[in-house]
Amino acid sequence: MAARKFYESFSKSLIDDVRKWGSMKQTGVSLRNMMEFCSKTTEKNLLISAQFLHKELPIRIARRAIELESLPYGLSEKPAVLKVHDWYLDSFRDLRSFPSIKTSSDELEFTKMIKMIKVRHNNVVPMMALGVQQLKKGLHPKIGYENLDEIHQFLDRFYMSRIGIRMLIGQHVALHDPNPAPNCVGYIHTKMSPLQVAKAAGEDARAICLREYGSAPEVDIYGDPNFTFPYVPTHLELMVFELVKNSLRAVQEKFMDSDKLTPPVKIIVADGIEDVTIKVSDEGGGISRSGLSKIFTYLYSTARNPLDEESDLGTADLTTTMAGYGYGLPISRLYARYFGGDLQVISMEGYGTDAYLHLSRLGDSQEPLP
Known part of the structure; x- marks a missing residue:
């Protein structure tokens, strides 16, 4: 049939x-x-x-x-x-x-x-x-x-x-x-500043948080503004956007009704010999250990599910509806791995979460072909 x-x-x-x-x-x-x-x-x-x-x-x-x-x-x-x-x-x-x-x-x-x-x-x-x-x-x-x-x-x-x-x-x-x-060869920027891309992604994520909640934590960025390396800016922007958006949501929801000062989300860019690592760090209360094992599975999400409201996704805008159907993190990890990097999330339940985005500097890892 x-x-x-x-x-x-x-x-x-x-x-x-x-x-x-x-x-x-x-x-x-x-x-x-x-x-x-x-x-x-x-x-x-x-x-x-x-x-x-x-x-x-x-x-x-x-x-x-x-x-x-x-x-x-x-x-x-x-x-x-x-x-x-x-x-x-x-x-x-x-x-x-x-x-x-x-x-x-x-x-x-x-x-x-x-x-x-x-x-x-x-x-x-x-x-x-x-x-x-x-x-x-x-x-x-x-x-x-x-x-x-x-x-x-x-x-x-x-x-x-x-x-x-x-x-x-x-x-x-x-x-x-x-x-x-x-300095662009097609999609690839030969002198991409990860700090600049992270800044733009952080601003986009903040705009969405402001739209949804009416306020948003600050995003602080640390790293060398002059450091550049060859990469695909659209891929990096998608990954950092996703990580910052998750962090902003966690902090916003934890401190929404609190009279304490809302802590910022921090982005730290480090340039190593083999890897460029971007850490997104928040004090949004963290994820339980039982929840941590699920965050890279598809369709696990703590946000409300946009698919429940939209039966026809022909016109859905992928970036803005990313929260909710649990695809942001697993897909971001695939983008990282596509050019030989990786994505790891380490959490302290009751305090906050650190996400480490590793990007290969060497650019010579082959596509992982399924």
């Missing part, structure tokens, strides 16, 4: 093609590869990049499409997951039906097409969250969803792969920018 639902609008030859491409080997790239390869944006480089993506993207997309078909507990048949599966098959079909890329005009057409693919997949995260919500409603109450290891492992692989696909497409598309920012 499920198979018919899946494939009613897709030909058998396309499904066979998905199987074939899904069994091919993926090719990982590193931040350093991307930077060195794209440091000179020539027609030849753009052509080579497009030819690489023309072969690589169908492999990665086919693997995810296949995996979406056989998820445990009937997750594959949930309407939201079926929709995501269709997006992957549509994108696979678009890529496979695109002819060989031989000239600059072919490359421009291809770039237009992959840009559309990226937009098509914009809401994959909230849509998958909705699918897991749909699953959760029908599950036996005795199955605690934090214990659904298979589903958590699948989502980790799925989202890690998505980060990689979006990075490859975004990087290629950004190389066409007629007025690139200074």
Whole structure:
């Protein structure tokens, strides 16, 4: 029954093609590869990049499409997951039906097409969250969803792969920018100031806290303002935003009705030889040890769930609705790991929480390909 639902609008030859491409080997790239390869944006480089993506993207997309078909507990048949599966098959079909890329005009057409693919997949995260919500409603109450290891492992692989696909497409598309920012190679900033990015992310998180609660703790930042290293600013901003937002919420809720002075959230940036580490520190009361084991599982959240109020997430804005469906921390950790870093959270229940974001300085770790 499920198979018919899946494939009613897709030909058998396309499904066979998905199987074939899904069994091919993926090719990982590193931040350093991307930077060195794209440091000179020539027609030849753009052509080579497009030819690489023309072969690589169908492999990665086919693997995810296949995996979406056989998820445990009937997750594959949930309407939201079926929709995501269709997006992957549509994108696979678009890529496979695109002819060989031989000239600059072919490359421009291809770039237009992959840009559309990226937009098509914009809401994959909230849509998958909705699918897991749909699953959760029908599950036996005795199955605690934090214990659904298979589903958590699948989502980790799925989202890690998505980060990689979006990075490859975004990087290629950004190389066409007629007025690139200074020191930028596509998505990569070769002299990124982590302090500046952390400051901007902290201000964004504070604005959201002010909007939701009417007031917000201060955010204090410490570190060397002149220190820079190559990284992807959008990735770092997303991670720091998430950590600061969680800290602000914890402090705000702890001190809301208190006459004590509200303590600030602190961001500390340290530059080591191998890693750049960013610590986000709060005095928001901390997380219990039993709760700490759940914070990196999907759909564990202490905030109210926005999916309960929005059944159609076609237009949901991912960054602002991040609080609530429990995806912020696990996805931030995937972003950190994508370029060889990590995210750790250490908590003192009754006092506060420290989150350590480790970013690899060397830039030569390969993508972790699921």
